[in-house]
Amino acid sequence: xxxxxxxxxxxxxxGGAKLALGLDRILVPGxxxxxxxxxxxxxxxxxxxxxxxxxxxxxxAGVNNPATGWGRDVxxxxxxxxxxxxxxxxxxxLGDRDLAVHVYRTLGLHSGVTLTTVTExxxxxxxxxxxxxxxxxxxxxxxxxxxxxxxxxQEYFVRRRCEPAILRILVDGSASSRPSPGFIAALEDPQLxxxxxxxxxxxxxxxxxxAIPGVIDAITNSNAPVVAISPIVDGKAIKxxxxxxxxxxxxxxxxxxxxxxxESLLDGFIIDTLDEALAEEIARLGIAVETTDTIxxxxxxxxxxxxxxxxxxxxxxxxxxx
Amino acid sequence: xxxxxxxxxxxxxxGGAKLALGLDRILVPGxxxxxxxxxxxxxxxxxxxxxxxxxxxxxxAGVNNPATGWGRDVxxxxxxxxxxxxxxxxxxxLGDRDLAVHVYRTLGLHSGVTLTTVTExxxxxxxxxxxxxxxxxxxxxxxxxxxxxxxxxQEYFVRRRCEPAILRILVDGSASSRPSPGFIAALEDPQLxxxxxxxxxxxxxxxxxxAIPGVIDAITNSNAPVVAISPIVDGKAIKxxxxxxxxxxxxxxxxxxxxxxxESLLDGFIIDTLDEALAEEIARLGIAVETTDTIxxxxxxxxxxxxxxxxxxxxxxxxxxx
Numbered sequence: 001x002x003x004x005x006x007x008x009x010x011x012x013x014x015g016g017a018k019l020a021l022g023l024d025r026i027l028v029p030g031x032x033x034x035x036x037x038x039x040x041x042x043x044x045x046x047x048x049x050x051x052x053x054x055x056x057x058x059x060x061a062g063v064n065n066p067a068t069g070w071g072r073d074v075x076x077x078x079x080x081x082x083x084x085x086x087x088x089x090x091x092x093x094l095g096d097r098d099l100a101v102h103v104y105r106t107l108g109l110h111s112g113v114t115l116t117t118v119t120e121x122x123x124x125x126x127x128x129x130x131x132x133x134x135x136x137x138x139x140x141x142x143x144x145x146x147x148x149x150x151x152x153x154q155e156y157f158v159r160r161r162c163e164p165a166i167l168r169i170l171v172d173g174s175a176s177s178r179p180s181p182g183f184i185a186a187l188e189d190p191q192l193x194x195x196x197x198x199x200x201x202x203x204x205x206x207x208x209x210x211a212i213p214g215v216i217d218a219i220t221n222s223n224a225p226v227v228a229i230s231p232i233v234d235g236k237a238i239k240x241x242x243x244x245x246x247x248x249x250x251x252x253x254x255x256x257x258x259x260x261x262x263e264s265l266l267d268g269f270i271i272d273t274l275d276e277a278l279a280e281e282i283a284r285l286g287i288a289v290e291t292t293d294t295i296x297x298x299x300x301x302x303x304x305x306x307x308x309x310x311x312x313x314x315x316x317x318x319x320x321x322x
Numbered sequence: 323x324x325x326x327x328x329x330x331x332x333x334x335x336x337g338g339a340k341l342a343l344g345l346d347r348i349l350v351p352g353x354x355x356x357x358x359x360x361x362x363x364x365x366x367x368x369x370x371x372x373x374x375x376x377x378x379x380x381x382x383a384g385v386n387n388p389a390t391g392w393g394r395d396v397x398x399x400x401x402x403x404x405x406x407x408x409x410x411x412x413x414x415x416l417g418d419r420d421l422a423v424h425v426y427r428t429l430g431l432h433s434g435v436t437l438t439t440v441t442e443x444x445x446x447x448x449x450x451x452x453x454x455x456x457x458x459x460x461x462x463x464x465x466x467x468x469x470x471x472x473x474x475x476q477e478y479f480v481r482r483r484c485e486p487a488i489l490r491i492l493v494d495g496s497a498s499s500r501p502s503p504g505f506i507a508a509l510e511d512p513q514l515x516x517x518x519x520x521x522x523x524x525x526x527x528x529x530x531x532x533a534i535p536g537v538i539d540a541i542t543n544s545n546a547p548v549v550a551i552s553p554i555v556d557g558k559a560i561k562x563x564x565x566x567x568x569x570x571x572x573x574x575x576x577x578x579x580x581x582x583x584x585e586s587l588l589d590g591f592i593i594d595t596l597d598e599a600l601a602e603e604i605a606r607l608g609i610a611v612e613t614t615d616t617i618x619x620x621x622x623x624x625x626x627x628x629x630x631x632x633x634x635x636x637x638x639x640x641x642x643x644x
Binding site: 045046075076078079080081082083085086087088095096097099100101103104106107110122125 | 367368397398400401402403404405407408409410417418419421422423425426428429432444447
């Protein structure tokens with residue numbers, strides 16, 4: 001029973017958090033570790049903001065806003081509206097409830113504790129049974145090299161609405177960074193049943209996690225199978241700028257491109273039924289392909305996709321141990 | 323016409339801000355300078371909070387909460403309630419709208435500008451025509467020496483609800499502090515028509531302003547008459563711990579004690595009609611006494627007391643110039 005053994009999921013924001021919720025619901029409590037991208041972290045109004053960690057925490061706690069894909073479900077906006085009255089350019093929207101989490105995190109970090117510790121505190125406060133850990137306790141910042149110059153991730157993503165064309169994506173501070181203790185522990189756990197690359201943006205959300213020195217080696221050295229879920233369905237991104245970025249990078253907008261991007265890491269790949277025609281070509285890369293409905297609208301969709309993911313991990317374990 | 327000449331008012335929180343509003347309404351726009359006590363300033367949740375400056379700003383902007391005496395009139399409490407969910411002891415209540423002002427101030431100070439500049443920015447944003455200036459741009463902190471040990475002002479005032487008995491009041495950082503540029507300019511203005519000690523707590527709100535080196539000399543050297551309004555009416559404090567502190571200091575709870583406390587500074591003193599019996603004894607201190615209704619419930623009460631104050635200043639100017 002795979003649910004009794006640990007599973008590691010690498011996640012960005014919304015899409016990843018949806019699958020993380022599914023995994024959280026179907027696995028034995030405490031067996032899931034979600035590693036969140038922190039390349040999107042930034043300072044705003046004197047606060048340390050970790051958008052992907054919060055997306056995961058809010059999703060697993062069931063307090064996320066499903067309509068916007070970010071922030072809290074029950075929210076007020078008094079703080080932001082008053083800041084606007086005071087003439088502060090509020091390009092990053094902070095709800096009053098959301099704000100409490102940023103203040104909590106910032107106070108913790110200023111007091112000298114690590115992002116891991118603050119995240120663990122928040123996890124406990126939100127009564128989440130899965131582990132939620134940052135990819136690193138070091139300061140890593142995703143920089144987007146665009147035709148409009150180098151932009152920080154939030155500058156590109158929120159302020160410029162992904163409009164500039166991407167030339168290259170860099171992760172500042174990556175070379176000297178280390179994975180967080182919880183990330184390392186999960187990767188090195190001999191009981192690890194599988195590693196899941198969530199259907200997040202491969203370039204902006206998953207690559208920054210893989211860019212931390214030692215992570216790719218640890219994944220490769222692990223006996224656990226690695227499965228990714230395609231964020232591209234029927235030639236379109238489910239959400240966000242993934243498709244646009246692939247065009248700018250000269251890649252066909254296709255689940256096949258995603259499979260090729262991750263190729264050497266993957267044992268298995270889950271594509272949408274709409275992309276069934278691609279299965280054979282992906283299989284030829286030496287990757288086990290599973291086809292299912294991957295668009296997660298309801299909580300049932302999330303648990304169903306999580307179940308398919310775990311089933312594929314089980315199948316690949318058996319294959320690996322044969 | 324005194325309204326055409328500058329008036330300087332020294333103010334603490336609620337009581338002082340009420341009279342400041344009255345003066346703001348009856349003087350020619352721009353002629354009033356309110357110097358706010360900053361001995362109560364403190365850091366909370368990483369924010370620089372200036373309670374007395376905000377009381378004055380909110381009162382003059384007409385956005386104060388008249389029911390509580392602090393904070394904003396139209397307010398939500400989502401941030402604080404979520405902080406409580408996260409286990410943070412929220413002993414100092416910050417509304418979502420109020421919070422925006424603290425963040426604005428903190429960002430300004432962290433960027434290297436002075437408290438004077440941030441306060442001036444806020445004044446302009448709130449479209450207040452009077453000048454509002456901190457007593458100093460230096461860090462001064464009122465410390466209350468009590469039977470429960472030394473407490474910061476907010477610790478004493480908010481957290482401990484003024485329960486410990488006061489032995490002595492100190493202002494940390496006072497010796498090396500300077501009055502703010504706007505305070506000095508107002509004190510040295512040869513056109514100054516009068517100096518008003520607002521009906522704030524003499525020990526906790528006005529004394530910290532007077533404790534800044536040079537302030538008492540500048541007041542004494544000014545040709546402008548000095549008038550105080552008694553915060554004690556009929557042997558009771560209108561608001562706050564003034565009466566309790568006077569008991570702890572062995573002072574009779576009476577407007578006479580307040581007059582004696584300020585004695586050498588005062589040219590005039592305004593007491594409530596209920597205290598008419600004290601007029602003669604106060605006059606014997608060489609202080610001109612005016613008797614009127616001093617309890618300010620409505621805006622009309624505020625402007626009426628402001629008018630009485632200005633009339634006394636005019637009378638004292640004439641006396642002084644004879």
